[in-house]
Amino acid sequence: xxxLLTEEQKMIKDLAHKxxxxxxxxxxxxxxxxxxxxxxxxxxxxxxxxxxxxxPEEYGGFANSSMNLCLATEEFSRACGGIAVCYAASALGxxxxxxxxxxEQKKKYLPDLAKGKKVAAFAITxxxxxxxASGIKTTAKKEGNHYILNGLKHFITNGGDAxxxxxxxxxxxxxxxxxxxxxxxxxxxxxxxxxxxxDKFGIRASSTRELIFTDCKIPAENLLAKEGMGFxxxxxxxxxxxxxxxxxxxxxxxxxxxxxxxxxxERVQFGKPISSFQGIQWMLADMATEIExxxxxxxxxARMLDAGIKDVSKESAMAKMYASDVAMKVxxxxxxLFGGYGYMKDYPIEKYVRDAKITQIYEGxxxxxxxxxxxxxxxxxxx
Amino acid sequence: MNIIVCIKQVPETTEVRINPETNTxxxxxxKAIINPFxxxxxxxxxxxxxxxxxxxxxxxxxxxxADQALREAISMGADEGYLVCDRAFAGSDTWATSYTxxxxxxxxxxxxxxxxxxxxxxxxxxxxxxxxxxxxNIPQVTYVKKVEEATDKLMxxxxxxxxxxxxxxxxxxxxxxxxxxINEPRIxxxxxxMRAKSAKITILTQKELDLDPQQIGLCGSPTQVVKIFTPAxxxxxxxxxxxIPEMAKELVDxxxxxxx
Numbered sequence: 001x002x003x004l005l006t007e008e009q010k011m012i013k014d015l016a017h018k019x020x021x022x023x024x025x026x027x028x029x030x031x032x033x034x035x036x037x038x039x040x041x042x043x044x045x046x047x048x049x050x051x052x053x054x055x056p057e058e059y060g061g062f063a064n065s066s067m068n069l070c071l072a073t074e075e076f077s078r079a080c081g082g083i084a085v086c087y088a089a090s091a092l093g094x095x096x097x098x099x100x101x102x103x104e105q106k107k108k109y110l111p112d113l114a115k116g117k118k119v120a121a122f123a124i125t126x127x128x129x130x131x132x133a134s135g136i137k138t139t140a141k142k143e144g145n146h147y148i149l150n151g152l153k154h155f156i157t158n159g160g161d162a163x164x165x166x167x168x169x170x171x172x173x174x175x176x177x178x179x180x181x182x183x184x185x186x187x188x189x190x191x192x193x194x195x196x197x198x199d200k201f202g203i204r205a206s207s208t209r210e211l212i213f214t215d216c217k218i219p220a221e222n223l224l225a226k227e228g229m230g231f232x233x234x235x236x237x238x239x240x241x242x243x244x245x246x247x248x249x250x251x252x253x254x255x256x257x258x259x260x261x262x263x264x265x266e267r268v269q270f271g272k273p274i275s276s277f278q279g280i281q282w283m284l285a286d287m288a289t290e291i292e293x294x295x296x297x298x299x300x301x302a303r304m305l306d307a308g309i310k311d312v313s314k315e316s317a318m319a320k321m322y323a324s325d326v327a328m329k330v331x332x333x334x335x336x337l338f339g340g341y342g343y344m345k346d347y348p349i350e351k352y353v354r355d356a357k358i359t360q361i362y363e364g365x366x367x368x369x370x371x372x373x374x375x376x377x378x379x380x381x382x383x
Numbered sequence: 384m385n386i387i388v389c390i391k392q393v394p395e396t397t398e399v400r401i402n403p404e405t406n407t408x409x410x411x412x413x414k415a416i417i418n419p420f421x422x423x424x425x426x427x428x429x430x431x432x433x434x435x436x437x438x439x440x441x442x443x444x445x446x447x448x449a450d451q452a453l454r455e456a457i458s459m460g461a462d463e464g465y466l467v468c469d470r471a472f473a474g475s476d477t478w479a480t481s482y483t484x485x486x487x488x489x490x491x492x493x494x495x496x497x498x499x500x501x502x503x504x505x506x507x508x509x510x511x512x513x514x515x516x517x518x519x520n521i522p523q524v525t526y527v528k529k530v531e532e533a534t535d536k537l538m539x540x541x542x543x544x545x546x547x548x549x550x551x552x553x554x555x556x557x558x559x560x561x562x563x564x565i566n567e568p569r570i571x572x573x574x575x576x577m578r579a580k581s582a583k584i585t586i587l588t589q590k591e592l593d594l595d596p597q598q599i600g601l602c603g604s605p606t607q608v609v610k611i612f613t614p615a616x617x618x619x620x621x622x623x624x625x626x627i628p629e630m631a632k633e634l635v636d637x638x639x640x641x642x643x
Contacts, residue, residue, distance in 0.1 A: 008577075011573065011576050011577075011580075012573065015570070015571065015573060015576065018570060019570055022570065023570070044570055047569065047570070047572060048570050048571065048572045048573060049572045049573035049574055050573070052573070053573075062573055062574070
């Protein structure tokens with residue numbers, strides 16, 4: 001299928017593909033086992049300007065484009081969903097600064113993030129505030145020219161390895177959702193420490209840690225947007241980043257399909273390659289078609305965002321939900337095509353199943369996405 | 384430090400087919416890439432430039448489409464690309480190629496260092512680099528695996544041998560050919576790719592270079608390719624069985640038969 005990419009987009013896709021094949025695929029299994037943070041790979045991505053894809057040119061980036069981010073994330077994820085998420089999670093931590101930062105904040109943080117010298121993270125989730133973000137207990141109290149943060153964030157991707165964090169905390173508990181605010185917190189700030197590192201089912205190259213704030217004092221100028229805008233910052237950030245998660249799912253699905261096709265052409269049973277059997281061909285047909293359908297949704301949503309269309313919540317949710325469901329189904333079917341070998345860790349396909357699962361869960365579970373879509377559909381029809 | 388890197392565009396495969404009638408490589412349908420050994424030459428030049436500053440000029444001799452190879456080198460960080468291209472240069476062997484490239488390099492002005500890959504993956508001669516240094520009358524150090532020390536006047540290099548290595552000091556300007564152990568070539572940056580797309584590639588023809596017509600192209604090439612062929616695949620040997628004295632006797636008989 002031709003995706004009608006511009007010359008620039010083709011260049012980005014080709015370069016990301018090269019990085020994926022030469023620098024990510026050879027080490028994917030190693031990081032999956034060791035759970036080390038893949039700094040070596042991220043350094044290459046940085047030197048190749050990949051972290052600049054979601055940062056405007058005036059702050060040292062390449063362009064602020066959702067489509068660029070999707071193309072790169074998809075290619076990286078084809079080779080390793082875990083390494084790709086380190087990249088995508090830095091985008092997630094960077095986007096709120098791009099969208100809501102003052103010129104000073106952008107000048108201070110974006111150039112290093114654009115070059116991959118530092119990575120970012122976004123922190124909203126807490127033990128009792130997952131899908132229900134209004135349950136946030138972390139507080140930020142203003143004292144003179146500072147805010148004092150107290151509380152615990154968990155399941156934070158890039159936690160501990162990132163230098164720059166955007167943290168959502170309550171500045172006024174009495175106002176509920178309107179009492180949340182977003183802050184930039186730097187690693188190394190007194191009172192800001194890291195807790196448990198999670199041992200995960202998949203995406204094991206990425207780090208997931210607790211962030212602990214104990215009377216953590218940050219300058220008042222680190223407030224992002226205004227007090228009370230924490231949830232707006234979050235929602236707008238997720239609208240921008242969800243196509244990125246969708247692209248990650250898409251890449252995992254594509255990577256799994258490619259491995260499966262290669263395998264069924266080589267695997268001989270009953271005297272011929274199993275790719276000659278109709279039962280296998282029909283499975284491949286469904287997998288490939290679903291991937292293209294998902295890609296259509298992801299690219300269309302990214303293009304809407306890049307065209308400056310403001311309300312993309314529904315499309316963003318659709319892209320994330322559908323692509324991640326496809327990733328799960330395709331990776332499971334790909335494993336099936338590998339037969340008994342697919343179940344063994346000697347073969348790379350089981351990792352795709354493990355890496356795919358999280359895409360149905362994070363950045364809003366697919367149940368939450370369906371809620372967003374359902375309400376939006378009803379609202380649109382009622383007009 | 385002004386560095387010149389000589390590169391060659393080659394087919395992306397080690398299993399090139401040969402046209403049996405013309406005895407030339409069949410390039411159709413095979414993607415063209417920078418000779419893999421030349422990638423190490425480009426990377427080493429970039430590393431030296433990062434340390435000493437200066438300029439990297441990349442030179443190749445080939446057909447018009449070889450400008451893609453120069454653009455790829457620019458995308459990695461090289462500054463300028465020169466394509467030595469003229470029908471008059473066609474059919475050059477390693478002697479004529481190194482003479483022509485040396486002529487082009489003289490045209491580019493003062494330089495401190497020339498770096499080449501140890502050999503091209505298609506011809507495998509390893510003669511053009513040394514040939515250039517001979518035509519330019521500058522020292523050459525081949526099979527360099529490490530730059531130990533470098534100043535603007537002198538370089539101390541580790542040169543790979545079949546068993547071990549030797550350390551060689553050379554004054555500059557000099558020519559090096561490098562082996563793959565020397566570094567790991569970088570992936571280009573997006574900004575580099577953008578720059579390479581619009582970079583100006585200077586084309587040098589016989590008119591600009593004004594070389595001795597007797598030393599260029601087919602007529603300047605002392606090598607004559609009489610025949611190129613793919614050796615027939617070796618047929619499986621014969622394994623003798625039994626006790627050693629019988630096998631020895633059988634072997635002697637077989638050799639006798641073969642000789643007769």
